[in-house]
Amino acid sequence: xxxxxxxxxxxxxxxxxxxxxxxxxLIPVITCDFKTGDILMHAYMxxxxxxxxxxxxxxxxWSRSRKNIWRKGQVSxxxxxxxxxxxxxxxDSIWLSVDIGNGSSCHVGYRSxxxxxxxxxxxxxxxxxxxxxxxxxxxxxxxxxxxxEPNPTKL
Amino acid sequence: xxxxxxxxxxxxxxxxxxxxxxxxxLIPVITCDFKTGDILMHAYMxxxxxxxxxxxxxxxxWSRSRKNIWRKGQVSxxxxxxxxxxxxxxxDSIWLSVDIGNGSSCHVGYRSxxxxxxxxxxxxxxxxxxxxxxxxxxxxxxxxxxxxEPNPTKL
Numbered sequence: 068x069x070x071x072x073x074x075x076x077x078x079x080x081x082x083x084x085x086x087x088x089x090x091x092x093l094i095p096v097i098t099c100d101f102k103t104g105d106i107l108m109h110a111y112m113x114x115x116x117x118x119x120x121x122x123x124x125x126x127x128x129w130s131r132s133r134k135n136i137w138r139k140g141q142v143s144x145x146x147x148x149x150x151x152x153x154x155x156x157x158x159d160s161i162w163l164s165v166d167i168g169n170g171s172s173c174h175v176g177y178r179s180x181x182x183x184x185x186x187x188x189x190x191x192x193x194x195x196x197x198x199x200x201x202x203x204x205x206x207x208x209x210x211x212x213x214x215x216e217p218n219p220t221k222l
Numbered sequence: 223x224x225x226x227x228x229x230x231x232x233x234x235x236x237x238x239x240x241x242x243x244x245x246x247x248l249i250p251v252i253t254c255d256f257k258t259g260d261i262l263m264h265a266y267m268x269x270x271x272x273x274x275x276x277x278x279x280x281x282x283x284w285s286r287s288r289k290n291i292w293r294k295g296q297v298s299x300x301x302x303x304x305x306x307x308x309x310x311x312x313x314d315s316i317w318l319s320v321d322i323g324n325g326s327s328c329h330v331g332y333r334s335x336x337x338x339x340x341x342x343x344x345x346x347x348x349x350x351x352x353x354x355x356x357x358x359x360x361x362x363x364x365x366x367x368x369x370x371e372p373n374p375t376k377l
Contacts, residue, residue: 104254122345124343198238
């Protein structure tokens, strides 16, 4: 395991990696496109996924729906090559900058998972708060790529 | 509350906001600088914080350490003005683009919370994995600004 978390000053201002995994053994991860800076996805890693990501320079996550290590792009072919990994002040979240070429990172088929924008200002009807699609075209057809894979989206 | 999550296709491809709050009533939030695209912080919102953020156009979070709604910048003065809010495919994470002017978003004093970079490649000694500081100068002195406020970083 990484350095033990025994000193708050060292966690914040020190140079050694001491990640905090939550009660489920996970740390949240923000993944962005190193070229555009766009956020591509938000996911989780466990200890093993973080270690594999650092060592292989390919993004690995923990799939909460499948409950296994998930080498991103294993099925779709859209691997994420790591350009940089950062960690935050209290070392409980990770920021990955990745190269996905002209690929996609969203299982629905868009380039980014964040393809919808929430309108700002006074909410009139919460139950019908209409968002705007910021990506209009899918990069791939998920029904062709994922075929019989279960959908990770849960109610 | 927002639209009920009763249909996966609608959650993924529909236009209505149906956020998923976890078992603690929280949704993770990625906050980036709208000008540079840099990730500033990773935090959480509950239902009320999300609603306040949409309506006031100022970032509000749920403080897990203080257990209250946290209007970002209330103490430091570094408010986050919302430029855009997006939600991801399965609507269980939020991306905020914010304007913080020349301010800071990190309680340690740096502009971004993500000021340290993790080295890539084969790990020799996990307990001393040495990171690189990517921000060298603090924007403010946290001891002056926060005075007697408790440190949110936990072991």
